[in-house]
Amino acid sequence: MPRKRAAGFDNQRDLIIEQAATLFARNGFPGTSMNEVAEACGLSKASLYHYMSDKYQLLMFICEGHIERLCALVDEVAQQDLAPEPRLRLMVQRFVEEYADAQNEHRVLTEDVRFLKEEDQQRIFAGERKVVGAMAQAMIGVRPELDASKMAKPLTMLLFGMINWMFMWLKPDGGLTHERMAMVVSDLLFGGIGAVRLEDIGQAEAGERIRQE
Secondary structure, three states, X not given: OOOOOOOOHHHHHHHHHHHHHHHHHHHOOOOOOHHHHXXXXXXXXXXXXXXXXXXXXXXXXXXXXXXXXXXXXXXXXXXXXXXXXXXXXHHHHHHHHHHHHOHHHHHHHHHHHHHOOXXXXXXXXXXXXXXXXXXXXXXXXXXXXXXXXXXXXXXXXXXXXHHHOHHXXXXXXXXXXXXXXXXXXXHHHHHOHHHOOOOOOOHHHHHHOEOOO
């Protein structure tokens, strides 16, 4: 008969995954030990192994969990009865919001997925293809001729290029918020630089809120 999980098992495991994502994002998957993960969680190494079999399983939980949340986001937007432009704007908004709360997980997915086995990578890539495909279809909804021209995916990848790397320079505690930046991305997408609204934040403040190398 399988042993029952202790109360709070899932909460503790979630904390471990969160702390591991922070460490992997900072030091890389190869540069992080299970001892460091245990210390960050306030656990002994033996206790850590009660929740995770090894470091590889931790990486899998981080990557799979992140891509599953992105796929769920796509499904949630698809279930809403929205016209093409509001639908695409909402997708942009939801992705920016998700990345704001999952910067470590996103960095790990981007940089450390190569350490997964081939079959595990393929599951992650299948989720990524679903996400990219959904955004491309939202693009086609706004401009149907993109489908025949085969430009929907290239434009989608350019859009994700704006969104995916925002965590590299946007300060999470600055006046230039992720909510505001979601609006900027959508305005830029639909109207070009001339359509970006500037009334919310001044030039000096905007420069102040961007990370410097």
